[in-house]
Amino acid sequence: MHTQMFPRHVHALFISDVHLGTRGCQAEMLLEFLRWHDAETIYLVGDIVDGWRLKRSWYWPQAHNDVAQKLMRKGRKGARIVYVPGNHDEFLRNYLGTHFGGIEVVNSIIHETADHRRMLVLHGDQFDVVVRHARWLAFLGDWAYETALGVNTYVNLIRRKLGFSYWSLSAWAKLKVKDAVNFIGAFEDALSREAERVEADGVICGHIHHAALREQNGIRYMNCGDWVESCTALVENHDGRFEIIRWAEVAAAYADAGTAPAAKVAA
Template sequence: MTARAEMRHFHALFLSDIHLGTRGCQAELLIDFLKYHDAETIYLVGDIVDGWRLKRSWYWPQAHNDVVQKILRKGRKGARIVYVPGNHDEFLRDYVGSHFGMIEVADHCLHEAIDGRRFLIIHGDQFDVVVRHAKWLAYLGDWAYTAALGINTWLNAARRRMGFPYWSLSAWAKLKVKNAVNFIGDFESTLSAEAARIGADGVVCGHIHHAVMRTDDGLTYINTGDWVESCTAVVENHDGTFELITWQQPAQGATATEAEPEALAAA
């Protein structure tokens, strides 16, 4: 869907898995997205900065700094910003309960939607058995994932020259591998069960780089996706509905290419 890009304002905006500090981060697309999307509350749902990768080698181009400045500017203009760390930025868990300027750091939190529903906001790695109990295997998987993203970068460079929008080879492959599909299903079920356990009406998470919104048996599961593979964000509108937005290519002049948002009405 191609339309003139206009600033949209929401009750809440949810972003996760940006992975600043990696070559796979789609920082330019995120900067463009943030130009046209604003919210009263912005939740950063983990893996915003990739501490794992930065420990191995430093990579921080100007575009990554621009993402940070863009988010901080929204805070200066009055947005509440809540940072819920993930496994790649777990160093920030030492600062849970602290404020860095206008940014609150929380291990997890509850978001109250306009319609009164309560959502558990959590990255989700706490429920990933590999991350919790076999970190060496998680690091190995991260190395293989980085290699796949390198191929993805070359592929999309060629696609841009041919005039095609961003497309993720790794995200496509993930949905074709049976074990990955099973893991995603188990992850969704586990996070939904945790939301139900604490009496919430739903959960908003990240971690597995698979954006989706669904409601089963009155409980809503929302995964924000990422800004490495799918370039997605979740927003809550001022009427209480949620949208999953995919931002596939930068706005040019006043024209933006935006995938038609998937809407999730209040249940």
């Protein structure tokens, strides 16, 4: 993966859980990723803007505005942009079926791959029991998550000073807690069953901030991950092959080599 040449043009690009409007959003890293990736279709798979957080306190630095402008610029240059709202940007569900700035807003959509498979694309919060039936608990969990991200920011400031790459405290903790692991498994199983119900070959989602690409009950389950903890995206190449791009690892590899994607292309 680290030897991939840049810039890249892919058949489809899937990004979720950016959480623009929060301090944990890795907007600069996403901007760098978008500079080196173009696609025929870009799917924004929910929680791109964090309406929950913005309602409580306004936070919108220039880098967050730059991400929005970069995506709209890609649309003006010919990319199809499809926005599938999640629970944090659920206000956009009031505008399903409309376009704004050249961006289509849909609740879910079937993506046809380059090799003619059908993939169900949706955020996934519809299959999260806490979000659906105990919103107060979801808001409490969001507060705890925000606190963990705040700690994570200081941890990574120290790591950078020591010459270490980006690391996610919350992602590490999530995979160490048995209940969280069980929740992830149940979520993946529910989404796979939904894809099977609508006669799709696979499902592409976000929501749980855990990038994955695997077979689940005979269905291809794919999760984009996020741009808060792991800085991941899902891409479909022009031959229909999917892969997860872990951009923090790619950037760290170039930094260790004393080069950058731009320099790689020039070479």
